[in-house]
Amino acid sequence: MSHLTDIFADCEYLYLDRLFEPAENGLSVRILEATSGGQIPSAILDSESFKPVKDVLTQATAIEHREGCRIFELTWPTYVGYSVLNESFALPEPETSTHVGRLFVEYTSSTYLDYLKRASWACADFPGPYRHWAALCLNHIVDVASVDDPAVEVSIASASENIGRGSFEIPIQRR
Numbered sequence: 001m002s003h004l005t006d007i008f009a010d011c012e013y014l015y016l017d018r019l020f021e022p023a024e025n026g027l028s029v030r031i032l033e034a035t036s037g038g039q040i041p042s043a044i045l046d047s048e049s050f051k052p053v054k055d056v057l058t059q060a061t062a063i064e065h066r067e068g069c070r071i072f073e074l075t076w077p078t079y080v081g082y083s084v085l086n087e088s089f090a091l092p093e094p095e096t097s098t099h100v101g102r103l104f105v106e107y108t109s110s111t112y113l114d115y116l117k118r119a120s121w122a123c124a125d126f127p128g129p130y131r132h133w134a135a136l137c138l139n140h141i142v143d144v145a146s147v148d149d150p151a152v153e154v155s156i157a158s159a160s161e162n163i164g165r166g167s168f169e170i171p172i173q174r175r
Helices: 004-008 042-047 051-059 111-119
Strands: 013-020 027-038 061-064 070-076 081-086 098-100 104-109 131-136 140-146 151-156 166-169
Touching: 004 104, 004 151, 013 081, 013 131, 013 140, 027 140, 042 051, 081 111, 104 111, 111 131, 111 140
Parallel strands: none
Antiparallel strands: 013 027, 027 061, 027 070, 061 166, 070 151, 081 140, 098 104, 104 131, 131 140
């Protein structure tokens, strides 16, 4: 049986593009698929004056949202809570958390759900049993708790879109 998180299963990386409330206490999140392998822009290489860093950057590949990558529009009609963390400061969920998925994850037990149980009066009686979804993006972690599954629309990036945002993937050589 397929699961909602399966549509993200073959994504290499994700970027958060935007997050907004289309209606009172509803949430829309736009997530961009990204892949590695692009060239580092020459402007970045040319601007690096420290040779050891420049040498490493010449071996790196860009991680970018590009033509042919998917665009995921996720919309929750209601939510109990949501948060966005800078990925640099996020802690991983403990192994005791119950989840399905890798980069887009559904949790039935998590530290975020535990936090909401302490920080709110939301419960199984009202608004009803709720679950936690997490989008594990480069640079951001998006957590959403809702009784509703998100509606998901998927499109493909075209050349006319603003593409190319990204980070770098640097090969590590162990000695």
